[in-house]
Structures are given as structure tokens and as C-alpha cells.
Amino acid sequence: MKIHESCAAIWKATKKIPRGRVATYGQIAREAGFPNHPRLAGYSLKHIPDNMKVPWHRVINAQGKLSFPVDSEHYALQKNLLEAEGVLFLRGKVDLVRYGWRSKSDAPILD
DNA sequence: TGCTTGACCGACG
DNA sequence: ACGTCGGCCAAGC
Numbered sequence: 001m002k003i004h005e006s007c008a009a010i011w012k013a014t015k016k017i018p019r020g021r022v023a024t025y026g027q028i029a030r031e032a033g034f035p036n037h038p039r040l041a042g043y044s045l046k047h048i049p050d051n052m053k054v055p056w057h058r059v060i061n062a063q064g065k066l067s068f069p070v071d072s073e074h075y076a077l078q079k080n081l082l083e084a085e086g087v088l089f090l091r092g093k094v095d096l097v098r099y100g101w102r103s104k105s106d107a108p109i110l111d
Numbered sequence: 112t113g114c115t116t117g118a119c120c121g122a123c124g
Numbered sequence: 125a126c127g128t129c130g131g132c133c134a135a136g137c
Contacts, residue, residue, distance in 0.1 A: 006134070025119055038119040040134060046118060059118080067118040074118080116136085123129085 009033055010044035017058040020085040021101035022094055024062045031103060042067065057081040058101075064093040 009032035016031070017023050023031075026038035034040055045056045057078045061067045068075040070092065079089060087099050 004135085029119090034134090036120095036132060037134075039117055039132075040119090042118040043135070044118095056118085061118080062120055078118095114137090117134100120132085121130100124127095 006032075006034065006040055007044040007047060010041050011048060011052065011054045014041075014045065014054050014056060014059060016103070017055055017101050019055075020087060020099070022058050022060050022082070022087060022096070022099050023101045024096070025059055025067075026062060027101075028059055038062075058085075060094060062096075064096045
């Protein structure tokens with residue numbers, strides 16, 4: 001399939017998310033130069049070529065939840081990958097204030 | 112062309 | 125804290 005410019009931009013933005021942090025679809029879309037296109041981020045992440053490494057698991061929705069059915073393989077995989085990076089889940093949600101990535105002032109995780 | 116589909120978001124009750 | 129609803133707009137058919 002053809003690789004679109006928009007997808008490449010989303011992938012690029014996604015790669016900037018540091019380990020142990022998460023970003024929302026809308027945030028990534030903005031970062032890639034597509035404000036008001038959160039769904040484009042979802043589309044792009046769904047079509048990542050196998051060969052290129054993109055930390056797609058660090059992208060979650062604005063509610064701090066994973067955008068997959070809780071009983072799906074994808075859900076389990078993404079949750080495992082995040083937990084392996086130290087991202088904590090509480091009641092099926094990630095605390096965005098704590099783990100959310102801020103491209104500007106990269107405020108750390110404080111207790 | 113035109114219509115449907117989203118790995119979404121924010122507001123509202 | 126949940127579900128619903130309307131808005132959003134590129135992709136894909």
C-alpha cells in the first residue's frame with residue numbers, strides 16, 4: 001500500500017514520545033501538524049509498516065484509556081508494553097497528569 | 112463524485 | 125463517573 005505524507009508525519013511525531021511517557025491521539029496529531037485530526041493519528045498508527053519501529057503503544061486516548069476492547073490481544077499487548085516501561089494503570093486508566101508527555105516543558109513524573 | 116468509516120475529542124446530563 | 129451525542133475530516137471504496 002502507498003504510504004501517505006500524513007502517516008509519515010504521525011509516525012515521526014510518535015517516535016518523539018520518551019520511554020515511560022504517553023501522549024494522546026490528538027496531541028500527536030497536533031505535533032505532526034494536523035490539529036483537529038485525532039482520528040488521523042489512529043488511522044496512521046494502525047498502518048505502521050512492520051520494518052519501522054514506532055512506539056505506537058505510547059499513544060492512548062484523551063481519557064487515559066487504551067482505545068481497544070479490554071478483552072482484545074491489542075489491549076493486553078499495549079498494557080504490557082506500557083507497564084514494562086513503568087507506566088502504572090489504575091482502574092484501567094493511565095494518569096495523564098503524571099505520565100503525559102509535554103513536548104515543551106518536559107515536566108517529570110513527581111510523587 | 113458521494114457516502115461510510117474510524118486505535119478520537121469535548122461537552123453535557 | 126459513566127453513556128450519549130455532535131463535530132471533526134482524511135482515507136477508502
